Amino acid sequence: MAFEIKDLDETQAPLMEHLIELRSRLLRCIAALAVAFGICLYYVNPILGFLVQPLRDAAGPAGKLIYTKLYEAFFVDLKVAVFAAFMLSFPVIANQLWAFIAPGLYAKEKKAFLPFLLATPVLFGMGAALAYYVVMPTAFAWMLGFQGSHGGVEMQALPSVDDYLGLVMQFIFAFGISFLLPVLLLLLNQAGIVSRAQLIGARRYVIVGITVLAAVLTPPDVGSQLMLAVPLMILFEGSLVVMWFGERKAAKQAASEAEEPQAAA
Numbered sequence: 001m002a003f004e005i006k007d008l009d010e011t012q013a014p015l016m017e018h019l020i021e022l023r024s025r026l027l028r029c030i031a032a033l034a035v036a037f038g039i040c041l042y043y044v045n046p047i048l049g050f051l052v053q054p055l056r057d058a059a060g061p062a063g064k065l066i067y068t069k070l071y072e073a074f075f076v077d078l079k080v081a082v083f084a085a086f087m088l089s090f091p092v093i094a095n096q097l098w099a100f101i102a103p104g105l106y107a108k109e110k111k112a113f114l115p116f117l118l119a120t121p122v123l124f125g126m127g128a129a130l131a132y133y134v135v136m137p138t139a140f141a142w143m144l145g146f147q148g149s150h151g152g153v154e155m156q157a158l159p160s161v162d163d164y165l166g167l168v169m170q171f172i173f174a175f176g177i178s179f180l181l182p183v184l185l186l187l188l189n190q191a192g193i194v195s196r197a198q199l200i201g202a203r204r205y206v207i208v209g210i211t212v213l214a215a216v217l218t219p220p221d222v223g224s225q226l227m228l229a230v231p232l233m234i235l236f237e238g239s240l241v242v243m244w245f246g247e248r249k250a251a252k253q254a255a256s257e258a259e260e261p262q263a264a265a
Contacts, residue, residue, distance in 0.1 A: 021100060022100060025096040025097070025099065025100045026096075028092070028096050029089075029092065029093045029096050032089040032092035032093065033085055033086065033089045033093070035089075036084075036085035036086075036088040036089040037081050037082060037085040039085075039088070040080070040081040040082075040084040040085045040088060041077070041078075041081040044077045044080050044081050044084075047080055047081075047084050048076075048077070048080050051080065051165065051168050052065065052164070054132060054136035054137045054140055054168070055140055055159075055164065057137045057140075058136075058137050058140035058141040058144055059140070059144055059157075063144075064158070065159060065160065065161040065164055066158050066159070066160055066161070067160055067161050067162065068160055072160065072161065072162050073161065075162070076161050076162055076165055079162075079165060080165065083169060090121060091121070094117065094120070094121070098114075098117055112190055116183050116186065116187055119182070119183055120180060120183055123176075123179040123180055123182065123183065123235075124176040124177070124179060124180060125176070126179055127175035127176040127177070127178055127179030127180075127231075128172045128175060128176040130175055130179075130227070130231065131171040131172050131174070131175035131176070132171075132172065134227060135171060135175065135218070135224055135227045135228070136168065136171050138223055138224065138227070139171075139218070139219050139221060139223070139224045142219075142221050142223065142224075143157070143219065143221075144157050170217070171218075174217035174218070174228070175217075175228060178213065178217065178228060178232055179231070179232075179235065181232055181235050181236060181239070182235050182236075182238060182239040182242070185199065185236070185239040185243075186239055186242060186243065189243050189246070196240055196243040196244060196247065199236075199239075199240060199243075200240065206236055207233065210229050210232045210233055210236070211225075211229055213228075213229075213232070214226075214228040214229035214232070
């Protein structure tokens with residue numbers, strides 16, 4: 001019985017150490033997010049101006065945003081600050097996540113996983129930049145094109161600042177997260193869950209899935225849907241190419257390892 005209690009204590013000690021370290025990492029993430037929130041709240045007007053720029057580009061000097069609730073503008077400032085703070089503090093959060101996970105990985109696993117961690121913010125940024133600089137101005141110009149006389153009634157676009165900000169965040173997150181498709185596919189391939197041959201065989205279904213995803217995540221205009229669907233298809237094909245190079249490298253390494261015992265004999 002004494003042996004069992006000692007055994008239990010030894011297993012609980014590492015668990016407590018991991019929980020304490022996790023708590024420390026989470027507190028650092030929260031502190032980084034809080035500091036970033038304070039900075040972004042101070043500079044909320046320039047940040048909001050940056051987010052509103054695509055509407056100004058599409059609508060010209062006549063473009064304006066309104067708010068219909070007295071407290072709406074205040075909460076919009078908070079929402080903008082939280083959104084920008086998460087973007088600003090993401091490197092710190094990712095670093096703390098890596099520092100917590102890395103000690104439990106072998107050197108080979110670290111080497112395999114680190115490129116995916118580094119590629120995540122780059123691909124997300126590429127998707128967000130495409131949404132901000134190309135898709136949103138195009139989509140907003142299309143939406144504002146419905147202004148004018150319709151059925152004898154004069155229609156004018158007067159979007160609320162909260163609705164507009166929600167649409168901008170939807171664009172940025174939708175494109176940013178969608179651009180992480182190669183990371184997901186390559187991780188699944190590295191884990192042995194899917195192979196390149198399986199993905200090639202399922203290409204037609206992937207194309208249908210990407211088309212449906214683009215239709216759901218973007219406004220109901222064909223232009224915006226194509227601006228998301230086409231890059232995703234290119235990223236999918238690019239992932240297959242990377243997998244092909246990985247398979248060639250693994251085959252060469254396996255062949256060299258097989259030749260070494262023969263040379264030694």
